[in-house]
Amino acid sequence: MVYEALDFYDIESECTEEEIMVRDMVRDWVDEEVIPNIEAACREGRFPEEWGKALGEMGVLGMTIDEKYGCAGMSYVAYGLVCQELERGDSGLRSFASVQGSLAMFPISAFGSEEQKMHYLPKMASGEWIGCFGLTEPDYGSNPGDMITKASDQGDHYLLNGAKMWITNGTVADVAVVWAKLDGVIRGFIVEKNDPGFSAPEMTGKHSLKASVTSELVFQDCKIPKDRMLPSVKGLKGPFSCLNNARFGISWGAIGSAQACFHSAKEYALSRIQFDHPIASYQLVQNKLSWMLREITKGQLLALNLGRKKDAGTWIPEQISLAKMNNVDMALEIARMARDIHGANGILDEYPIMRHMANLESVKTYEGTHDIHNLIIGRWITGIQSFTRTL
């Protein structure tokens, strides 16, 4: 079954030739390498190492970062299209790319010293070194500002103490960008996998993002050299800048999942005969397909518009919140509707539906939960923050 992307409002015509070339490059790779192997990877609960290498070879890791550091210096729209195609394969695959590019490479490129950039970025762009991003802690998820992990200045080195949880790529990472408090102020630190006092055990038992590695990061008097702190950022601005980029990518990625579910539901509805006719001929089913098309199309317009704003530098974080929240929400609803259209077949791993649905439950929660984004937008509307009781 040849994949034909839904493009009701001809988004393609709004993209440049090279943006489409990059999209098609990733689309073909996902069709050839990912879709035939993803179910096995999920069943085994592993992220195929060769996929990370392939992403590096294609040059999509940290692809918006300057060419000087071995990256591609491409547009955010191109990055969005890449996320869309990766997530059409699997949200775990897109998570890998988001974490590597937006959460690990981006802070080094934006807040790192020139030496840090030259040292880490080219090897991370090629996929030789894998990165992770440690912000969330067991007791601080939506509220990272109160994190416990801390760094102490020991003269010629820092000591890190604390624990992070739910860290994508943690166990397989060579480089961890870790946020910790130094004298009460949040700072970014680069921790390498062999640093003494650092370990990253894998978290198991996930029903979602099974092809993505999720880990704890544990720091027990973890000793790191002085030149591993990111010099140019203090406070929550550091991690939040990274999250803005990753959330932007997710707003495109979710369209990919939704497209996969829509495509499967459409094909299934056209071929499944009940009461002598294809179920696609019944109005209730058409209503569902029409709803899917409508939501995907709106999501595409939102993502494209945001992408152009990102490239022009005229965006505000609340616009990213809206796109992340809306597009993940619609994708999850489309996955559920698609499951319904597939009837019993919808629960089988022969179809991508249940996998996307389960994955999207994580995507709804990470990078700012759905409701945290509502609160961000609520604050923008009213001027009143409602995250805490101290008003």
Next chain:
Amino acid sequence: MPEIAVLVKRVPDTNAKIAISGDRVDLSSVKWVMSPYDEFALEAAMMHKESNGGTVTAITLGTPDCDKVLKDAKAIGVDRIVRVWDDSWSDLDSNQVQSALVSALKELSTEVVYCGKSAADTGASSTGPGVAERMGWASVSNIIGIEFEDAGVEVLIPRNIGNARTGVSLPAVISCDKGFCKPRKPNVKGIMMAKRAQVEVLGADIPTSSINIVSHTPPPQKASGQKFEGAGNVPTVVAALRNDANVI
């Protein structure tokens, strides 16, 4: 070090549904791609350069709409991209196409030409041999394997009773079948190079055409399949496969 050229053609995506409007094919809404066999020719040209040095020039013939296939070739790593065209041209016949390509190949001092064994739209298989004929060069067609030597290449050509390993000295035109190599994929850096690359446009003197297309018609509709259910039908199916379909 050889001047290598590869001929690439823009064709409708092989999955595209082709419609006829009036008495002409309507290609206004099809997706265009590089003809699939040309991807293997491109790979062979790149392998040739990797083995023997030289430069690879990708050449297409057509309007500026065809630049995309050249950009695709550039993204994969060819050195130059050339489009042969003159705004006074429209719908060229094979004779004109081959003459125009030959003019460009001469201008580029090409020593070896790779192309697909046929284009996915016309399926005529005439360009490779036709170009060789006009150049007065050796022509090997439908190759399914290749090795590079100092003064030429050794190719594998399918024959009815097996394959012929054939040495060819340059200059030559080599048309490629699929499957003997894995066409390399572009990467983002290649795509950025392609974005910046300039397409060189060459004109040519071509003969006047002596043919004209009167009309296009769609292929006949395929008869719908037959469905047999249950073990009792096995003899009927076997008989149909043997007598009607001639497959067993």
